[in-house]
Amino acid sequence: MRSTPTLAGALVALLALGVVPARAGHRPNNEVLVGGAISLTGQYAEPAGRQVNSIRLWVDDVNARGGLLGHRIALRLLDDKSDIQTSIKLYEKLITEDKVDVLLAPYSSGITEAVANVTERYKMPIVAYGASASPIWEKGRRYIFNIVAVAETFQKGAVHLARQIGVTKLAVIGQDSLFPRQAGKGAKDWAQRLGIDVVLEENYPTKQTDFTALLQKIQASGAEAVISNSYFADAAAQLRQMRELGLNFKLYSSTVGPALPNFAEQLGATAEYVLGFSLWEPLPGVLGYPGMKEYIERYEKRYGEKPNYHAGGAYGALQVTEAALKHVGSFDSEKLRDALATIEVQTVFGRYKVDAKGMNSHEGLTFQILRGQRRVVWPEKWAETKAELPIPEWSRR
């Protein structure tokens, strides 16, 4: 590993002095370096930016509490520009040149999948908060853990709601990348289980802006409802063009877009009745996780808006990392890995306890945008209101 004899000597000396035996002891000013590369710019900047908010909040929270194992956190956040190749390079640099003590995860399943190869090689554990595609955890990797729900469950609520309103034909569309494809696979499985016919399955390139032909194809297929495994720009474009073309569906559900606060703001009336999935909502009264209320208050005070699930997940994952480090009592990555694989932590985001593959069994919720607000409509135990479905036709809105 990277510990040199001198460092080992220093550690022994530190031990003798009764100081926590942390590898971070060699940092100037008794600091511990926490670092990662995340999408500060590019197509993922919107959700990733909210995670960055939580990361900064957590760093300040921990430093105010006296730091990580007594070490003040120095944060190093690099920008992967929403690009897989850039991210790989940056993680190599963070681990080998910057020698970070604790690694932060990137955003998006595609980038996390690529970065996991790097972290695995250097045996550096990470708790992912921006990746939901289960194949990442099906390759026997030992150093990557997950706090969020897997992509396959994102459309579970929407498909159930479609069943409730008697939809028999469903179209499943999505961006042609790892996470949307997995979400689509999950939606198809749920549709099959509930006896709904998937009449159209289609992926589109990541930079697609014109959905006219695809929307016509959906209509031609006879689908009554659309399950769209989409991010922000694509979901927004689909809805706008549905309205322009006067195409009516009983239900439209998107995976990521509607969960972002400015989705409803930007689209206005066009976003009404849309279903979205959320891994978490800032509703302490409904979810009741410990520390949730205080976290939401601190976040809102600092950033002027309530955290969304991207932010909540990142904060939860960092709480897990902090708890695991406390459990281990050092920055030894092998021990940290073992702790992350076994501990159970209650976070603001919910319970963390991973299975043998490293995946958490987190439960998400489905909401509907109603009068500009996200209202939880599924599962029933958390539902704030009843879903208003089928969606009224454009001409009657």
Add this chain to the structure above:
Amino acid sequence: MERSEVRSLYLLAVFLACAYTVPFLVGAWAGTVRFDERWLGNLATVVVAGVMQGGVYAMFALGLTLIFGVMRIINAAHGEMVMMGAYLTWVCFFYLGVDPLLSMVLTLPVAFLFGVAVQKLLLNAVVGQPELTALLITFGLGLTMIYTAELIFTTDFRAIPYAPGTVHLTRTIAVGQNKVISFVLAVVISTAVYLFLKLSRLGKAVRATALNAEVAMVCGVDVRRIYLITTGFGAALAAAGGALVSIQFGFNPETGVVYTLQAFAIIVLGGRGNYMGALIGGLMLAVLENLVSLMVPNGTAVVELAAYGLMIFVLLIRPGGLMGVKEG
């Protein structure tokens, strides 16, 4: 016409007939093609949307082909100029409250001046140099524009909510209002530019420079000035494309790259430096993309494959593009 020329035209016609039949055959095999009234409505909608889209593509491709024709410079920053036009329109709309179409009166001169500045500061140095030099310098310009836009506007997607209504052409064919408006304007602007090049004195000088800069110079054309005007026009056409794109689709600083590729494919397809070629190329590309998307199973994912496949095959048959002349 030479015999080989005639043969290549026949070959091209056969190939194009095949290319546009393939989606139907695949669709018929996969069961997505039905010849009932509703499906024909879907088909017609898609073709109409393709033509409208193609018109807008063709307009900004016209800018690219103009610059190439006159200076043999491939402007790799063309898509970024489209993006700049979209942002200018956005700023006018949200901060000055100007109607997106009216704002062209403001944004097009700005883009023209931007083009002139680019010509003066960057391109004048590389006219007549190997094509790669100009490609690299405009590529660099494009990157600079992307990052500048990211600094100012962040990477958030922007959109201009404009004319969101529906135009019912028939009972089954519906098009977005913004698409119709964009198409009409694209046709008007393209025609104006075409007539300008064909009829006006200055336009004739531009065409003369494109044909042979040295001879034009000997005949008293101020070639340097023509270069400035050409790039100015190219940038203005791109910015006009940006304005028309901005009222239809979301955009962020990185969307320009897509438009560069699209415009490039169109002019290669249509014939570099050929104005009618840009129009035909634009329509052909957009309609084929929509047909593939509508009929081929999971076709939307392979739209780019079809588009660039079309480009490659046309080039194999006619290296100069559809309307291109043999380069010698």
